[in-house]
Amino acid sequence: MTKAKSLSSHKPAGRFAPSPSGRMHLGNIYTALASWLCAKSSGGDFLLRIEDLDPVRCPRSFADQILSDLEWLGLTWDNPEIPYQSDRTAIYEKYYKLLSEKNLIYPCFCSRAQLHVADAPHASDGRVVYAGTCRRLTTEDIREKEKHRKPAARLILPDVTVQFCDGCFGPQTFNLARDWGDIIIRRSDGVFAYQLAVTIDDGLMGVTQVVRGWDLLSSAAPQIYLFRTLGFTPPDYLHLPMLITQDGARLAKRDKAADMGFLREQLAGPEPLIGYIAWLLGQIEKPEPITTQELLPLFNHKKIPGHDIVIPGNYWENLK
Ligand code: GLU
Secondary structure, eight states: OOOOOOOOTTSOEEEEOOOOSSOOBHHHHHHHHHHHHHHHHTTOEEEEOBOOOSTTTSOHHHHHHHHHHHHHHTOOOSOSSOOBGGGOHHHHHHHHHHHHHTTOEEEEOOOHHHHTOTTOOBOTTSOBOOOOGGGGOOHHHHHHHHTTOOOEEEEOOOSOEEEEEETTTEEEEEEHHHHTOSEEEEOTTSOBOHHHHHHHHHHHTTOOEEEEEGGGTTTHHHHHHHHHHTTOOOOEEEEEOOEEOTTSOBOOTTOGGGBHHHHHHHOSSSHHHHHHHHHHTTOSSSOOOOOHHHHGGGOOGGGSOSSOEEOOTTGGGGGO
16 A cells, blocks of 8 residues: 655645546646645655546546646656555545444435435535435334445534635635535545545645646635544635636646647647746746746735636637
């Protein structure tokens, strides 16, 4: 099993935690660069972790490609051994047992169709909030249902308010029961869910700052609750504005011009790309070539814009 490096709790540590379901794209490079700059400018370590919980969607070949792409970009990591989530099931198992002993977990037999019924409660961002149906099952109900269907496991999220101050989007308030409802922490096929694995990993790796996309902002709330419940100190959060296309859609893997393979074919080196992203992040006046080392002393997280950033389809033509 790959062991995470244990770091002194005094030293700041940031991380980049990609899910290798394909080649990196502009959005991943942007997140990696921002995380690297935040970690390094605070005198901390930059840690890499591969979030390949779903081994079918995330083969090793994609992870290898990410390592090569990060090296090409000059975003090298400080942990000599990289944790791969697919190797860490026994670790997640241990913390899962802890939650189970605290009676915070129950089996859920609901099908996708049952979860998405028309009158299901929704959070403000459109996610279905679980109504707690299976929380009320008796031991006999469970025994009977188990004959027909393998259950997922849900974590009970109490009616409590979680507050934190995001490094980019400011003060945040979530109510766990209203905004999340009980969350799945283990799928019915036995695979541990993102919310549990990410919290355990960040806790064990000594991560003190989490920099990632705005789409994960609300996830900080159940994660902060889990950090505390499992005995870890929650990190500081900085969520980055989303990169969007001119049509207002989220920049995705299918946007060819944003693909790392394409970019590496077009460019002799990473400097124009680093400069372009540094400019998107509000760190330099013009999108001019720059190295990561030159950028480091200029970095100020307060300059990151607090709104979506539009990427023109032909943005890469000016990088050549
Ligand atoms: N693995 C997630 C992703 O690639 C990131 C999770 C996180 O940063 O917390 O989108």
